Amino acid sequence: MQINMLNKNSGRIPSRKGPISESGVTILEMVVAMLVLTVGLLGLAASIGYAVNVSNKGRNITNTKLLVVSCLEQIETLRNTQQLTFAQIANVGDPGLATGNFAGFPTGFQPVSINPGPDGIFGTADDLINAGPDNTYGTADDFTDYTWAVAGLQRQIVITSLSTNLKRIEVTVRYPDPDGHLRNLVGVSYLNNDASTNFL
Numbered sequence: 001m002q003i004n005m006l007n008k009n010s011g012r013i014p015s016r017k018g019p020i021s022e023s024g025v026t027i028l029e030m031v032v033a034m035l036v037l038t039v040g041l042l043g044l045a046a047s048i049g050y051a052v053n054v055s056n057k058g059r060n061i062t063n064t065k066l067l068v069v070s071c072l073e074q075i076e077t078l079r080n081t082q083q084l085t086f087a088q089i090a091n092v093g094d095p096g097l098a099t100g101n102f103a104g105f106p107t108g109f110q111p112v113s114i115n116p117g118p119d120g121i122f123g124t125a126d127d128l129i130n131a132g133p134d135n136t137y138g139t140a141d142d143f144t145d146y147t148w149a150v151a152g153l154q155r156q157i158v159i160t161s162l163s164t165n166l167k168r169i170e171v172t173v174r175y176p177d178p179d180g181h182l183r184n185l186v187g188v189s190y191l192n193n194d195a196s197t198n199f200l
C-alpha cells in the first residue's frame with residue numbers, strides 16, 4: 001500500500017541509482033571513540049571530586065572560625081558581666097592570675113568540649129567533667145566524659161598581659177582538613193580592663 005502511494009505517479013518502484021555504501025564503523029574506530037569517552041568521563045569525575053574537596057575545606061574553615069570567634073566572645077562576655085575579674089582572665093601559672101575559685105585557662109592544646117563543665121566556662125580544664133547520674137557537680141559520681149570532646153578538634157588559649165589594663169587573647173583551633181592534615185586557625189583580640197558598668 002505504501003509502495004503504491006509512493007509511486008502513484010510512475011506506477012513502478014524506482015530503482016536505486018549509484019553504488020550502495022555498506023561501510024560501517026570499524027572496531028578500531030569504536031575503540032578510539034570509547035577511549036575518548038572514557039577520558040572525558042574521567043576528567044568529569046576528577047572535577048567533581050575536586051569540587052567536593054574544596055567544599056569540605058570551606059565548611060571546615062567556616063566551622064573552625066565560628067569556634068574561634070565564639071571563644072573570643074566568651075572571654076569578652078566574662079569580663080563584661082564581671083563573672084571573672086580582669087586578673088582572673090589569664091592562663092594557668094600566670095603570676096598575675098588572681099587566686100580564687102577560678103583556676104585559669106590551661107596552656108597547651110585542649111579538647112574542644114560540647115559542654116563547659118562545672119565552672120560554666122568553655123576552654124578550662126574541667127570541660128569534660130560530667131555531673132553524673134545525680135546531675136550535680138562535685139559529688140562522687142562525677143566522671144570525665146570523653147564523648148563530649150569534638151572529634152579531631154583541639155583548642156589553645158594564650159593570654160598575654162601587654163600592660164596593666166590590656167591583654168592579648170589568642171585562640172587557636174586545630175582541625176583536620178579533608179586530606180588528613182592538621183591545620184591551625186588563629187584568632188586574636190585585645191581586651192582592656194574596662195571595669196565600668198557600661199556593659200551591665
Ligand SMILES: [Ca+2]
Pocket residue numbers: 116117118119120121122123124125126127
Ligand atoms: Ca569549664
